[in-house]
Amino acid sequence: MPVTTIQATTQAKLAELPRTTQRLVNPDLYPVYMTTTLSQLQTSLLNKMTILAD
Numbered sequence: 001m002p003v004t005t006i007q008a009t010t011q012a013k014l015a016e017l018p019r020t021t022q023r024l025v026n027p028d029l030y031p032v033y034m035t036t037t038l039s040q041l042q043t044s045l046l047n048k049m050t051i052l053a054d
Contacts, residue, residue, distance in 0.1 A: 020028040
């Protein structure tokens with residue numbers, strides 16, 4: 001895929017975002033948190049990686 005195609009696609013996708021999230025100075029903030037299920041999945045995957053690395 002040509003770099004120009006990737007660039008055009010990326011710019012189009014960025015343009016879909018609200019302007020308030022695109023600001024580099026004082027952007028709108030959205031709280032993000034980890035659910036219990038996601039935390040358990042993370043722990044499980046890290047444990048599997050540790051076992052495979054040994």
